[in-house]
Amino acid sequence: MHWINWAIVGVYLVYVVGDGLRRARGTTNIEGYFLANRNLPWWAVGLSVMATQLSAITLIGTTGQGATDGLRFVQFYFGLPIAMVILGVTLVPFLHGAKIYTAYEFLERRFDAKTRSLTSLLFLLSRGMSCGTIVAAPAVVFSAIFGWDIVWSVALIGVPTVTYTVIGGVQAVTWADVKQMVVIVGALVAIVVVLLFRLPVPLDDALRIAGSAGRLRVFDFSFNLTETYTFWSGIIGGTFLMLSYFGTDQSQVQRYLTAKSVDQARSSLLMSAYWKIPLQALILLVGVLVFLFYHFQAPPLLYNPAHERQLRAADPGAYVALEERYRAAVTEREEFALATSSFRAQGRGPAVDEAALGAYRDREAAVTAIRGEALGAVERVTGQASRDVNFIMPRFVLDHLPLGMAGLFLAAVLAAAMSSIAAELNSLSTATVVDFYKRWARPTGTDAHYLKVSKLATACWGIFACVVATQAATLGSLIEVVNRFGSFFYGSILGVFILAMIGRAKPVGAFLGLIAGMGTVAAVSYFYPQVAFLWHNVIGAVTVVSVGMVLSLPRSPESPAAA
Amino acid sequence: MASPPFRTTLTRVLVIQVITLALLWLLQSRYAS
Numbered sequence: 001m002h003w004i005n006w007a008i009v010g011v012y013l014v015y016v017v018g019d020g021l022r023r024a025r026g027t028t029n030i031e032g033y034f035l036a037n038r039n040l041p042w043w044a045v046g047l048s049v050m051a052t053q054l055s056a057i058t059l060i061g062t063t064g065q066g067a068t069d070g071l072r073f074v075q076f077y078f079g080l081p082i083a084m085v086i087l088g089v090t091l092v093p094f095l096h097g098a099k100i101y102t103a104y105e106f107l108e109r110r111f112d113a114k115t116r117s118l119t120s121l122l123f124l125l126s127r128g129m130s131c132g133t134i135v136a137a138p139a140v141v142f143s144a145i146f147g148w149d150i151v152w153s154v155a156l157i158g159v160p161t162v163t164y165t166v167i168g169g170v171q172a173v174t175w176a177d178v179k180q181m182v183v184i185v186g187a188l189v190a191i192v193v194v195l196l197f198r199l200p201v202p203l204d205d206a207l208r209i210a211g212s213a214g215r216l217r218v219f220d221f222s223f224n225l226t227e228t229y230t231f232w233s234g235i236i237g238g239t240f241l242m243l244s245y246f247g248t249d250q251s252q253v254q255r256y257l258t259a260k261s262v263d264q265a266r267s268s269l270l271m272s273a274y275w276k277i278p279l280q281a282l283i284l285l286v287g288v289l290v291f292l293f294y295h296f297q298a299p300p301l302l303y304n305p306a307h308e309r310q311l312r313a314a315d316p317g318a319y320v321a322l323e324e325r326y327r328a329a330v331t332e333r334e335e336f337a338l339a340t341s342s343f344r345a346q347g348r349g350p351a352v353d354e355a356a357l358g359a360y361r362d363r364e365a366a367v368t369a370i371r372g373e374a375l376g377a378v379e380r381v382t383g384q385a386s387r388d389v390n391f392i393m394p395r396f397v398l399d400h401l402p403l404g405m406a407g408l409f410l411a412a413v414l415a416a417a418m419s420s421i422a423a424e425l426n427s428l429s430t431a432t433v434v435d436f437y438k439r440w441a442r443p444t445g446t447d448a449h450y451l452k453v454s455k456l457a458t459a460c461w462g463i464f465a466c467v468v469a470t471q472a473a474t475l476g477s478l479i480e481v482v483n484r485f486g487s488f489f490y491g492s493i494l495g496v497f498i499l500a501m502i503g504r505a506k507p508v509g510a511f512l513g514l515i516a517g518m519g520t521v522a523a524v525s526y527f528y529p530q531v532a533f534l535w536h537n538v539i540g541a542v543t544v545v546s547v548g549m550v551l552s553l554p555r556s557p558e559s560p561a562a563a
Numbered sequence: 564m565a566s567p568p569f570r571t572t573l574t575r576v577l578v579i580q581v582i583t584l585a586l587l588w589l590l591q592s593r594y595a596s
Contacts, residue, residue, distance in 0.1 A: 074587065081580050085573060211594025218587045266569055273576045278583050
């Protein structure tokens, strides 16, 4: 990569870390360190909420998904605005008004210490490991693209993030998030503009080609529990998932606990409700435009250069033959794509246009089939899933964008990674110190002591996340297990918070309901693995609320007097 | 900067979602049929 691109990345990193350190001044207590003294403006908190959710894998993986699968993934977010509105009128006033540090603290006030400790522990387990995954995902891509050892890629992402998060606390995290969102959106818009100028056919014709290849299909109204992305799974399952994530996950709850008032906390959440679907559609659209771009510019057979080398080394003759077939198929696809446009320009009529699109579709299917063979070969040779989709965008950026824009995109990927990691480290540290150290180990202490412990906890979680990330290849299956385990209790924790807002619910109902919810989701996941994961959140939440309410009936073992 | 009243924000959220979904629907019905 050209030194100007690296200079842009360097300037970004120095600015973010420097500003984070500047924000650290004046933070003398844990309320300042974890909650910015509950004094941040709604728009900064809102941008922080969005930046936390948007990770590096969104920028590199979701754009790749747009290129290979089109826009339909946007359905996943259809429940988000609904969830934000529901949270704005239900949970946010409870949590913000309770003057708490963690969402789980609220559960002790409402139920008991064991429900708080269990939910907080589940958060620490799943988020601790997922934080490692969030570092690892872009680090693996950087290593493959630039040929670095994974340790250096993890260091590039982890060291600046851990530094400003440890020193600056939530002030640094939030204000860095604001700048990071500006970098991310700026980079995306710039790439869209460049791509539009690079298309050799009118936009209308290009969209007809993309539509013909299935890349512009957004809505799937089939009610199919085994299909991951449908309108209904997005609206129903997505709403439950987003309610769980934004309403009960400390990494998000902590963002809006820093707002000045309940109204400001609500407005910060609704900012995501405004912009998440348009932003996600834009990210996927970038992928669709990259798909179109590679119709008129020779695409690599494999976008991951490391896999390209491995496959070539394993069987050079077979690889060259496959590549030659791919080149021929790509050239033919380009000719037919151009033909669809020129026939329209000549006004040959709808029947000819349709026939041309049909012929183009056959060529596109041939290209996809050959790439499928290559991806299959990668999996045989490396023994791993290829994940080539994550390399489409980085490869396009490095090979085809004008000078400076690759640096801007890399800065945006780092921004996306850093904003998510920083928020998670900050919230992991908060839950560790407030829900465990202060609650069980040392209930009384000076602010200076707790501040020192909080910084130490942030540093420890940062180091843990980086170590997990460097071992991503060997820990792959373990991380998968933890993520799967995480999906068992996400909806269940939401169920406990719903119970917390129901006056008649009792502690025994909440605790046993939580265990029943997790068990039910685990059973569904084991016996009906075909049920798409978005529905797990619905099943978990409904089970917890049902079991919890039954166990809270007046004749249940725990009477009101005992509670 | 004071946050706008909740009802105003809510109305804006609904308007933006309706516009976004309508645009996506138009994109699909024009090009992906």
